[in-house]
Amino acid sequence: RKEVEQDPGPFNVPEGATVAFNCTYSNSASQSFFWYRQDCRKEPKLLMSVYSSGNEDGRFTAQLNRASQYISLLIRDSKLSDSATYLCVVNPPRGTSYGKLTFGQGTILTVHP
């Protein structure tokens, strides 16, 4: 089983739609979680850090379910500019891998007019 798994999509949604991505992680002791956004042929950019049960930033809401070991990202009122690949990222538990973030393969989102 991969350490971090995401549905690769692609998700094709119209402007204004609400879309949600899920991500599962294998190590129950993982400490911290992030969502990154990566545009085509660009570097990943931090979108949100996911704290405790979840947090919200404008149209974006991230949730963490430790019991089920999944993280979700909800995007409301989608804009054309939201089209990108969304990367689920997990920081392993303390030990030799601590600080070496594990990146999921990414979920592709395309928002169309």
Next chain:
Amino acid sequence: EADIYQTPRYLVIGTGKKITLECSQTMGHDKMYWYQQDPGMELHLIHYSYGVNSTEKGDLSSESTVSRIRTEHFPLTLESARPSHTSQYLCASSGGQGIYEQYFGPGTRLTVT
């Protein structure tokens, strides 16, 4: 917004040449990373450093080497470039006790002919 720089942005070079990809950050971050990413594929960690004079190999085996003589500088060297080294190389940094969000540079797109 993070201040992390990579040069060159694009490099086309012949087989057998020695190359050094530069990465610098001005945030005083103690942790720095090198990733390799092919188009449409996942990020793979190839090297990381948790401080000056500390370097470790990442999860993906790489023929490249790195050094960390100064906090702000983390260059990657390929002694003899081959076509299989053609890829995008992304540098990242993170800093502060217990802070593991990584900030990426714009990347170097390397093509070995």
